[in-house]
Amino acid sequence: MPPPATSTLGYTPPDGGWGWAVVFAAFISIGFSYAFPKSLTVFFKEIQEYFDVSYSEIAWVSSVMLASMYAAGPISSVLVNRYGSRPVVMVGGLLVGLGMVLASFGTSIIHLYLCVGVIGGFGLAFNLQPALTIIGTYFHIKRPLANGLAMTGSPVVLSTLAPLNQFLFDSFGWRGSFLILGGITLNCCVAGSLMRPVKKTVESKPKEEALEMNRPEEAAPEVSTEGQSCVQRFIDISLFKHRGFLIYLVGNVVMFFGFFAPIVFLAPYAKHQGIDEYSAALLLSIFALVDMFVRPATGFLGNTKRIRPRIQYFFAFAVSFNGVCHLLCPLLPGYAGLVGYAVIFGVAFGMVCALLFETLMDLVGAQRFSSAVGLVTIIECAPVLLGPPIAGAMVDAFGDYKYMYYTCGVLMLLPGIFFFIMHYFNYKKLEEEKRQNNAAVDMRTAEDSELQSQSHKQDLITETEKLKS
């Protein structure tokens, strides 16, 4: 059972109240972070003609943006650890806005790589990490639900941006659209302003003292932060010795290779089977719609009494479900089969996304989450970027999509099984450690109460003596 937050955080999270405004703010930040790079593809065709470059060169704009967003993760974590979520998100919003406005005056493709890709990507990183972190500070009991709701931002913002971008492009061409998108992304600053630092209510009661003694190894880092190295103060490298963190990292790195490719190739696969362009696009809309509803539902499920203690298994199940889904895809015939696949894939994808960061918070605790997510995103940078191109190369090599789907299925199923096994052992070890700590506390509290009762007796004796005299 993961340790209760009150002991690790040192305060009781509100689990509501202003927290829901923070969830809304995180919804916007996370939505922009994930959906914005994908939504820019609408402009690529015209920009490609304008700058006279090949399609892959223009597609790099999205890739550079995504890469910068993941690579800037640790920087974002450092800043959040130091300054809190609010200033970082507001700076992030300003950066993305600035990047897009500068890009609208772009004279070469390199200009776009730098403005949209690097500056924009950094801005989005400064939105993503703090948004995830602040949820951990405001929620504990309802945290899976809050995470699920916040992660719903991604499909909702994507569904909004896609037609909006098309409309902007038709009205203003790509330059004007970039300018206006720069303005729209400034709304991340509004989201940032909502991210009030949480009021830390420290309770001074004996019950709390007992709990603090319950986790001596957890409390120790709080005390000794002043004595740690320079790097340690900025970002928590000791996470690499954390068992749960390592399990999460290894599983996720393998999983991300096969995570995004099936979405990227859903429409081309449909067209390859002879389905017309609009019906192929409809598949993606179905997928996004299902995703939108599954994420909060998964968050809610993750919050229930039965699943919350074993949420790692729930995540493992979601990952494995993805794998099975992809393995079965090539076997499904015709358009109806593809629609079914889109629906089931939507469910699987939504489940994994909703739980992605909740499980990390569950493993490392809300305090270390900021550093953890920074480290995770920079390491995940490689599989996220390499996944779709490798899948594309596979499709080109074999001339058939089914091998790519089989590979993606395996790449998701293996981590799923890995998670099941490793978390079984991890939970066992955590239970053992808890029992040891409880025994230690029991001993100490027993001594304590003996001392207390002795002093109490002493007081009574002295008082009666006083009364007598």
Next chain:
Amino acid sequence: MSISCMHFSCQLLLLLSFHRHVNTNLSVSENSTFITEPPVETPEPKTPPLAPLTPTQTAQRSVVLTGENHTEKIEVVNPVILNLECVWPGNSKSLPNITGYWTKDGQTIETSYSNIPLENDRYRLIKEFTIMNEEDLGIYSYLFGPKAKVEFILAAPHLGEVRDKPIVSYVGDSVVMLCKMDEKKPQPISWNWYIQNGTNKVQIESDANAHKYKITNEGKKTKLLVYNLTESDSGVYYCGAVYGVATSMGHMQLRVITYYEPLKPFIGILAEVVVLVAVILLYEKTGSRKHGQSGTEENTDQTNNLSHRDNDVAEGHSSTRQRKV
């Protein structure tokens, strides 16, 4: 029967004697067929041509009616002598003779009225058309009396997808307009670009205005680059794919706007963001000031703010403390 046979063979002889036959690749599909052209070569006629006819291909297209109507699309690339054959299967109630005629683009071809006899349980007619230029293209229909109709749509290859919404660009900027032919369709001989001037189409000559226009042709694609845009450059532009028989046109609209147009919504959104951020931060400041005033008498906390919940918790704890001890 024998008369029609002779008639038919007469036609064939005529064809053979005057023209050079080239067997073209005809792929019969449901909707359209292509008459692909091998490169037009200068002929070495076995007999000297009777008239100064340019050597052209010959092709035949046949349609067997299954219902009452049928439409056949034929793509014509180069001038061709086209034989269109129509067959309508009769039934037990069919008349021994039927009058049929041709129409072009809805107008009856007066000389085409003929009586068609019922042979082998079907009516059959074949006619030769000379398709030389754009005027010869169109919709040719053959009507078997009032009852059955076969339609042949003769056209030059259509352009691929051309953007139907206006292309937007900015004053002082440049723009690229693209026209392309589908991969499966034949390559045009050349491309032309036209700009709409009043009701005329004026051809754009890139050599004369090299600083303003640049045309790049790459086989099945063509690009028109317009530099130093001004608002007067807005309008309709046409690209034409030149084939032997006709030029296939596509059109697109260019809209040139100033930077002020997107700037207005941008400033609007900027104002909205500033207002919202200010409102949210002010609300927070006033909210915390209220709490701060009421909290000075109570137990102080690590932060300067106290919430009601904190107060309740503190009171509850003090009471429990008393109870325990």
